[in-house]
Amino acid sequence: MLFDERFLFTPGPTPVPERVKVAMNQPMIGHRGEEFPRLLEEVSRRLMPVFGSKSPVMLISGSGTAALETAVVNVVEEGDHVAVIVTGAFGERFAAICEAFGANVHRLEIEWGKTCSAEELTLFLKKTDKVFKAVFATYCETSTGVFNPIKELGEAVKQHTDALFIVDGVSCIGAVRPDMAEQNIDILVAGSQKALMLPPGLAFIATNDRAKAAIQKCRTKRFYLDLNRYHASFEKEAQTPFTPAVSLIYGALEVCNMLEEEGLDQVAERHLLLKEMVRKSVPALQLPLLTSDENASSTVTAIVTDTGPAKQLKKILAEQFGIVVAGGQKKLKGEIFRIGHMGYCTPYDVLKVLTGMEMALQQIGEGKKLGVATAKAQEVWLRQLAK
């Protein structure tokens, strides 16, 4: 069987559009020449609406975790009390980074698959007498496929503390419409290889003035990830303090073109359609969804496959159909698999993964499955076209 491509449905990395690949394939330029500052200036500014940020977005070469670590190391000092909302593996990661830098981490543990409500956070913040330097949250918890209610959480942080509200948007920025001011977000971070349609390797950090002041005051030892250096370099000459990932930044410019051409609201709506197509169709295969409709992310869906033949689904999809989905992480390992539908993903792509699932389940004798899920998804798409 000829498969000249893998069909990538992991919630990062995600497929890279041809246009973006072409845009990256350019002769190398010196980053201290005249051309690069123009490129960086343009990308950092055109990303502002994507992050809902009032100031240019800083770019650091590194994966999403570099963005997370940047947010921590520029704000948190050893001994500081911080609250971390843990709704899954990536909340855990924020907590682990804070601990690595000697913070007193207070975890607000939420059952995996659920979101943290503003009431839960308020109770948590009120029951302690500690003064928190920062409250950390995950926008899209990729390990379970939920969207935490960031605006409500931001409101609670603002009402009950003077803490900075720091949000991991790695797996949804580029697919949602954040507004840092309205959501009370002080620092919002993202990575390139998720909804931003780029290869891995770029970390994005958006800050407001309040965060900038805290970053200037923070005495934690840091060098490569010192945001003060990035801010100073950018403000002075639209440069980066160290060699930038030039090719990825060319790609980011093309991503801005694509997002603007489609329209940021339309991009967010497309993701809602993809989510709805997956969620309305998968139960028809007798596979339960991990999360409720209200809590569900528009970028990634977790499907429970902990029993029987469904356990083999992920393997069959890859081996027979070239479709790559992701398994569960940590405590959900072996319990679920996850379909990423973010970034460069169309309704046809969703039909593709559903077709593969139908055929795989049919093969392992799970009853008559052909057409069952795809029909549901097609109905969702048609309903949206009729609007």
Ligand SMILES: *Cc1c(COP(=O)(O)O)cnc(C)c1O
């Ligand atoms: C992928 C991801 C990260 C980490 O990104 P890496 O690029 O693997 O370092 C952090 N947070 C969330 C929510 C993610 O989905």
